[in-house]
Amino acid sequence: MDALYELITGSDLGFWWKQLLLAVLIGAVGVIVFSVALVYAALMTYLERRVSGRVQSRVGPNRVGPLGLLQWLADGAKMILKEDVIPAAADRPLFRLAPYPVVIGVFAAFASVPFGEWLIAADLNVGLLYLLAITSLVVVGILMAGWASNNKWSLFGGIRSAAQIVSYEVPTALAILVVVLMAGSLSTQDIIREQGGWPWDWYVFRQPFAFAAFFLYFTAALAEGNRTPFDLPEAESELVAGYNTEYSGMRFGGFYLGEFGNVYLMCAIATLVFFGGWQIPGVSPAEHHGSWLWQIVGFGLFFVKAWAASFVVVWLRWTLPRLRVDQLMSLCYRYLVPLSFVCLLGTAVLMMLVPAGSLFDSLLRFGTFGFGLLVAAIFFWRVLWHIRHVGDRIDLKILARGVRGRFDPAIQHRAYGAFRKQQKQPEESR
Amino acid sequence: MGALRDYFAAIGRTIVTLGDGLAVTFSYLLRKPCTIQYPDRTPEPVVSMLPERSRGFLEADVEVCTGCKLCESACPIDCIHVEIAKDESGQRMIQRFEIDLSKCMFCGLCVEACPAGGLRHSHEFEGGMGDVRHLYVSFLDEPVPPAKKGKTVEPKPLGSIIRARLARPFDPYRGDRPASGARAPLSRGGEP
Numbered sequence: 001m002d003a004l005y006e007l008i009t010g011s012d013l014g015f016w017w018k019q020l021l022l023a024v025l026i027g028a029v030g031v032i033v034f035s036v037a038l039v040y041a042a043l044m045t046y047l048e049r050r051v052s053g054r055v056q057s058r059v060g061p062n063r064v065g066p067l068g069l070l071q072w073l074a075d076g077a078k079m080i081l082k083e084d085v086i087p088a089a090a091d092r093p094l095f096r097l098a099p100y101p102v103v104i105g106v107f108a109a110f111a112s113v114p115f116g117e118w119l120i121a122a123d124l125n126v127g128l129l130y131l132l133a134i135t136s137l138v139v140v141g142i143l144m145a146g147w148a149s150n151n152k153w154s155l156f157g158g159i160r161s162a163a164q165i166v167s168y169e170v171p172t173a174l175a176i177l178v179v180v181l182m183a184g185s186l187s188t189q190d191i192i193r194e195q196g197g198w199p200w201d202w203y204v205f206r207q208p209f210a211f212a213a214f215f216l217y218f219t220a221a222l223a224e225g226n227r228t229p230f231d232l233p234e235a236e237s238e239l240v241a242g243y244n245t246e247y248s249g250m251r252f253g254g255f256y257l258g259e260f261g262n263v264y265l266m267c268a269i270a271t272l273v274f275f276g277g278w279q280i281p282g283v284s285p286a287e288h289h290g291s292w293l294w295q296i297v298g299f300g301l302f303f304v305k306a307w308a309a310s311f312v313v314v315w316l317r318w319t320l321p322r323l324r325v326d327q328l329m330s331l332c333y334r335y336l337v338p339l340s341f342v343c344l345l346g347t348a349v350l351m352m353l354v355p356a357g358s359l360f361d362s363l364l365r366f367g368t369f370g371f372g373l374l375v376a377a378i379f380f381w382r383v384l385w386h387i388r389h390v391g392d393r394i395d396l397k398i399l400a401r402g403v404r405g406r407f408d409p410a411i412q413h414r415a416y417g418a419f420r421k422q423q424k425q426p427e428e429s430r
Numbered sequence: 431m432g433a434l435r436d437y438f439a440a441i442g443r444t445i446v447t448l449g450d451g452l453a454v455t456f457s458y459l460l461r462k463p464c465t466i467q468y469p470d471r472t473p474e475p476v477v478s479m480l481p482e483r484s485r486g487f488l489e490a491d492v493e494v495c496t497g498c499k500l501c502e503s504a505c506p507i508d509c510i511h512v513e514i515a516k517d518e519s520g521q522r523m524i525q526r527f528e529i530d531l532s533k534c535m536f537c538g539l540c541v542e543a544c545p546a547g548g549l550r551h552s553h554e555f556e557g558g559m560g561d562v563r564h565l566y567v568s569f570l571d572e573p574v575p576p577a578k579k580g581k582t583v584e585p586k587p588l589g590s591i592i593r594a595r596l597a598r599p600f601d602p603y604r605g606d607r608p609a610s611g612a613r614a615p616l617s618r619g620g621e622p
C-alpha cells in the first residue's frame with residue numbers, strides 16, 4: 001500500500017492522473033478491506049453456531065460444504081433474497097439508513113487492523129484511537145434504528161445501547177491506555193513491534209497491572225460489542241429483538257454483520273495490544289521484515305490468536321446469563337472504571353520505579369506468566385473434574401457429526417449426568 | 431471497612447464462579463454430542479430410537495375414551511375438541527374427537543388429565559404436510575360409544591393410531607370426514 005502510494009506520487013504523471021490513480025488505489029483497498037471484513041464477520045457466525053452447538057451437546061451446522069464451513073454463504077443468500085419489510089409507521093429514511101453506520105463503523109475499523117506486518121491497509125500513527133473512535137459510529141446506527149422503528153421495544157433497545165456503549169467506552173479506553181503507556185505509541189504496528197514472540201514478552205504478561213487490564217478490556221469490549229452477557233440492547237427475552245425488531249432481509253443482516261464483525265474486531269485489538277500480534281517466537285522484527293515466509297507465518301499466528309479470542313467470546317455467550325440494566329451500569333462505574341484507573345496508575349508507577357531489563361522487571365514478567373499458567377492449570381483441572389463428576393469421558397472428536405445408530409441411553413447419561421431411573425409407562429388398558 | 435470487604439469479596443466471587451461456569455461449558459466441548467443425525471439413513475427408523483419418554487404427536491384411543499372431556503379443558507391452548515351428543519336412539523356418543531397437532535405444544539397436560547389412559551404421546555414426529563390443515567387430526571371415523579367401567583381394551587402398539595390417521599388426513603375446512611384418497615405414508619428414516 002505504502003509502496004504503491006509512493007510509486008504513484010513519485011511518478012512523473014500529471015497532477016490529475018496521479019489523483020485518479022490514487023482514487024483507484026484507495027477504492028481498491030477499500031473493497032479489499034470490506035470483503036475481508038465481510039468474510040471474517042460471516043465466519044464468526046459459523047464459529048458461533050458450531051460452538052453453541054457443542055456447548056449444548058448438539059452438533060451445529062454441518063451440512064453445507066465440508067463440516068458446514070459454507071453455511072455462511074447459504075445464510076447470506078437467504079438474507080439477500082428475503083423481503084425487506086418497512087413498517088408503515090416507521091420513519092422511512094432513517095429506518096433505511098440505520099444499518100449503514102453500524103456496518104461502516106465496524107468495517108472501517110478493519111482498515112487499521114494489522115493482520116500481518118505488511119498486511120495493514122492504513123498504519124495510522126493514531127491507530128488505536130482510530131479503532132476506538134470509529135466503532136463508536138455503531139451507536140449512532142443503533143439509536144437511529146431504535147428511533148426510526150417507531151416501536152417502544154426498539155426505542156428501549158436503542159436507548160439502552162446508547163447508555164451502554166457510551167459508558168463502556170471509558171473502561172475500554174482506560175484499559176488500552178495501560179498498554180499505550182508501556183509502548184509509548186498509538187500506532188498498532190509499533191505496539192506489536194514493542195512486544196516479542198514469546199508469551200512472556202507479550203504485554204499481557206509484562207506485569208500484573210497489564211494482566212488485569214486485559215480482563216478489564218475484554219469485559220468492557222464485550223459490553224461495547226453488545227455481546228451476551230451484555231446484550232441488553234437486543235435482549236430477546238425482554239425486548240423481542242431490541243433495536244432490530246422491525247428489521248428483516250439484508251438490513252437485518254447488516255446489523256448482524258456489524259455485530260459479528262465487531263466481535264472479531266475486539267478480538268483483533270486484544271491480540272495486537274495484549275498478545276503480541278503477528279510476532280513469531282524467536283524471530284526478530286528485522287528478520288521478519290524481509291521474508292515472505294515469516295510474513296505468512298506471522299499472518300497465521302495473528303489469525304489463530306484472534307480466532308482463539310473470538311472463541312472465548314462465543315463460549316462466554318453460552319455460559320453467562322444477561323445482566324440487568326442497573327447491574328450493567330454498576331459493573332461499569334463501580335468496578336471497571338475504578339479498577340482500570342488503578343491499573344493505569346499502577347503501570348505508571350511501575351514504569352517509573354522498575355527500569356526495563358532489570359531483575360525485578362524479569363521477575364514481574366515471569367511471575368505474571370507463571371500466575372497465568374497456574375490459572376489455566378486450575379481451570380483445566382476444573383474442566384476434568386466436571387467431566388468426571390457426571391461420569392462422562394473425554395471424547396476429542398471436536399467436529400463430531402453426532403451419534404449414528406441406535407439411541408444409546410449411556411450416551412445420554414454421559415452427556416446429561418445421572419437421570420432418575422426411567423419408569424415404564426403403565427399400559428393403558430382398563 | 432465492611433463495605434470495602436464486600437466490594438472485593440464481590441470481585442473474588444465473580445472471578446471464581448465465572449471460571450467454574452466456563453469450566454462446565456468448556457467440558458461439553460470435550461465430550462461427545464448426543465445428537466442423532468436425523469435425516470441421515472439410520473439402521474432403523476429414528477422414531478424407534480427415541481428415548482422412552484420422548485413426547486411426540488398425541489394419539490387418542492377412542493375405544494378407551496370415556497368422553498369426560500377433561501383433556502379438552504386441560505389443554506392450555508384449546509387444541510383438543512371432544513364433542514359428546516346423543517344419537518337418534520338416545521345413546522350418548524362421542525361425535526368428534528379432534529386434535530389440532532399444528533397448535534399442540536407437546537406439554538402433556540392433557541395426558542396427565544386423562545383418567546382413562548385414552549391419550550398418550552407417541553414417538554412420531556414426522557408430520558410434514560402440504561397443508562397445515564391436514565395436521566388437524568380426527569380420531570374417529572363415525573360416532574362411537576364412550577367406554578364403560580370395566581371394559582378391557584387390547585393396548586395398541588405405540589404410534590400405530592396416529593400413523594394411520596396421518597396417512598389419511600382430513601380437512602376440517604372442507605367439513606369432511608377422512609379424505610377418500612389415501613395419501614402416501616410419511617417418509618421415515620430407515621426405509622428406502
Ligand code: SF4
Nearest residue numbers: 505534535537538540
Ligand atoms: S399436549 Fe398440551 S397443547 Fe398438546 S393437546 Fe395436550 S394439553 Fe394441549
Ligand code: SF4
Nearest residue numbers: 495496498499501544
Ligand atoms: S381422552 Fe381421556 S380425558 Fe379426554 S375425553 Fe377421553 S377419557 Fe376424558
